[in-house]
Amino acid sequence: MPELKEKRLFLLDMDGTIYLDERLFPCVREFLQYVKGCGGRYLFLTNNSSRGVEGYIEKLGRMGIAAAPEDFLTSVDATIRCLQTEYPGKKCYVAGTASFKQQLAAAGIPITDKLEDGIDILLSGFDRELTFQKLEDSCILLNRGAAWIATNPDWVCPTWYGSVPDCGSVCRMLTTATGREPRFIGKPKPEMVRLALEKTGFGPEQAVVIGDRIYTDVACGVNAGVDTVFVLSGEGVMADIAKFDVHPTWIYKDIAAVYRDLGGENV
Secondary structure, eight states, X not given: OOOGGGOOEEEEOOBTTTEETTEEOTTHHHHHHHHHHTTOEEEEEEOOOSSOTHHHHHHHHHTTOOOOGGGEEEHHHHHHHHHHHHSTTOOEEEESOHHHHHHHHHTTOOEESSOOTTOOEEEEOOXXXXXXXXXXXXXXXXHHTOEEEESOOOSEEXXXXXXXEOHHHHHHHHHHHHOOOOEEOSTTSSHHHHHHHHHHOOOGGGEEEEXXXXXXXXXXHHHHTOEEXXXXXXXXXXXXXXXHTOOOSEEXXXXXXXXXXXXXXXX
């Protein structure tokens, strides 16, 4: 059995793992300090493709955690890497937010939001600016045989009033209409963890994914071949392990318990 203390790259989910809404969980600051103190690195992982990391930086700042863009890895980052390496120069029709399109354009990805000639790929993201025109254009492209890539498979995105349809739900609607299935990039697929290893230079044996969802966070680590921590401070419950047949390396009540097991002060 590997030792958690041996890990140096900590890949952290955020909502439900280090905070809930605007409430930072106990010992998160101490945990992050521990990681830096042992010569390690942490990255915050998110499937949300509707906006850049600026909002997360601001939110963590309100909680007393200083963060920079290089502390985050998003499904957009992994999607950009996929497009650059597997589809260089291919034009993408982007069904997503203005922020999503700006991130793609800044990375040099040829994009459009108009139905025009020369489109090779339909790129679907979590779209808070969804219109029927985008759905219709997507169906036309899929029926023409365009490749289909989607940033993340999440069914819903939580809000203060409940949940709204996320990328996975919109993709399911398009699948029902066209019979096509997308290639998903974000958690639970392994691309984000692989990109994190590449960016930081750590090996898989040095990394651990920590999250509150078995079917996304833990599954992402398992699919990438790295160890995982399942924390019971958010959405996930113990029954999810059997339900999804995904088995974490370790299970903890919360990040404070992780910190305590790493040798932190009694909490």
